[in-house]
Amino acid sequence: MKIVFVGAGNLATNVARALKDAGHEITQVYSRTQASADALASQVGAEAVSDLDDVAREADIYIVSVKDGALSDVVARLCDGSRRGLFVHTAGSIPMSIFDGHAGRYGVFYPMQSFSKQRQVDFTDVSIFVEARYESDLRLLTDLGSSLSQHVMQLDSEGRKHLHLAAVFACNFVNHCYDLASEVLDRYDIPFSSMLPLIDETARKVHSMSPKSAQTGPAIRYDENVIGMQSRMLAYDDRIRQIYDIMSKSIHERNEK
Numbered sequence: 001m002k003i004v005f006v007g008a009g010n011l012a013t014n015v016a017r018a019l020k021d022a023g024h025e026i027t028q029v030y031s032r033t034q035a036s037a038d039a040l041a042s043q044v045g046a047e048a049v050s051d052l053d054d055v056a057r058e059a060d061i062y063i064v065s066v067k068d069g070a071l072s073d074v075v076a077r078l079c080d081g082s083r084r085g086l087f088v089h090t091a092g093s094i095p096m097s098i099f100d101g102h103a104g105r106y107g108v109f110y111p112m113q114s115f116s117k118q119r120q121v122d123f124t125d126v127s128i129f130v131e132a133r134y135e136s137d138l139r140l141l142t143d144l145g146s147s148l149s150q151h152v153m154q155l156d157s158e159g160r161k162h163l164h165l166a167a168v169f170a171c172n173f174v175n176h177c178y179d180l181a182s183e184v185l186d187r188y189d190i191p192f193s194s195m196l197p198l199i200d201e202t203a204r205k206v207h208s209m210s211p212k213s214a215q216t217g218p219a220i221r222y223d224e225n226v227i228g229m230q231s232r233m234l235a236y237d238d239r240i241r242q243i244y245d246i247m248s249k250s251i252h253e254r255n256e257k
Contacts, residue, residue, distance in 0.1 A: 004028045004056055004085075006078060007065035008040040010115040011090055015063065018123045020044040022147040028056050052077045059083070061144070063109060065090040072098060079103040086137050092164030095157035096131050107132030107141055110160060111149075114171050123148040129155040129163065180240055212254065219251035 003024055005016050008031035020026050026044040031037035034050040041048035049055060055062075055078060062083065066074050068091050079087055079102035087103040089096075092110055099106035108131040113121055128145040130152060132138040138154065145152035155163065178199070182192045205214040218226040227248050234241035 001025065001060040002027045002056070002058065003061045003063060004030070004059040005040070005046075005063050005065065006030045006052075006055065006074060007063075008036040009065060009067075010117050011111070012063070012065035013040050013043075013117045014113075014115045014121050014123075015065070015090070015109075015111060016040055016044050016046075017120060018148050019144075024144075024147070027059060030055050055083070057083050059085045061085055061140075062087045063090065064088065068094055075099060075102050079106075086132075086140065088132075088141065092167065093161050095161075096133070097157065099133075105132075105134060105137055107137055108157070108160065109141055109145065110155075111145075112163065112167055114175075124150060127151045127153065129153050129160055131156055131160070180243070183237075183240070184234075215251060215255065217251070219248040220255050222252045 001024065003019060003026050005012050005026065005028070008029055012029075016026050016029065020043075026046045028047045028049060029037050029041040029044070030049050030052065031040070032050060034048065037048035037050050040046075047056075052074070062078065062085055064071065064074060064078065064087065071089060071091060071094055075087070075089075075098055079099065084104065086105045086107065087099055088107045088109045089098065090109055090111070092112070096106060096108050108129070110129045110131075111123070111126050112129060113126045115121060126149050128149050128151065130138060130141040130145055131154065132141055142152050142154070178192075178195070181195060185192055185194070202214065218230070231241055231245055231248075234244055
């Protein structure tokens with residue numbers, strides 16, 4: 001199959017490299033900037049283009065991986081009737097129906113993982129969620145996903161929106177808490193690396209325990225003396241203090257249920 005990537009960001013970079021390593025043919029990479037297209041294309045042996053009008057007409061699959069806010073405009077321009085392959089996007093919160101009226105064959109190929117260009121992800125255990133208008137295309141996307149991962153699942157757009165919401169809590173918000181912890185440590189020149197064994201153990205625990213059962217700390221015990229003291233320690237930044245207070249209250253109240 002000939003695969004074209006429309007987008008060259010974090011997700012596209014990781015998926016394109018993984019598909020090439022799995023033996024698939026990446027024929028072209030599009031990005032708004034030629035430098036970004038060149039950077040990814042050079043890694044996967046593809047042609048680089050920076051004009052949507054130059055995107056190939058005869059590809060089998062078009063994997064559209066652009067910012068959510070740009071997806072509608074890109075789809076309208078890309079699916080102009082001259083390209084008749086299977087069009088899929090990679091967004092967690094955008095419904096498959098964004099292709100309605102633009103493409104005949106379409107679907108979603110959503111690997112649920114945090115991606116950075118600088119760090120290549122091992123897809124073996126990445127959960128990949130697929131959806132398609134036609135059953136034959138659903139099988140095609142399942143096979144494509146299975147060439148990368150052992151965990152390929154079918155999920156409709158409504159379910160995927162909730163999956164993405166949960167991922168924001170489990171990944172983006174947690175990473176923001178790492179950033180806040182780093183700021184607290186920086187004030188006393190304590191390296192963030194001191195947190196890594198704690199972070200790793202917390203992540204390991206939820207492989208065998210429910211997150212609620214794995215919860216520890218002063219909030220779960222509702223140790224008012226410690227909670228009050230730590231809240232006051234954050235007086236230098238009212239936003240962080242509010243986050244601390246809300247999180248502590250939430251942990252306590254959920255434990256009471």
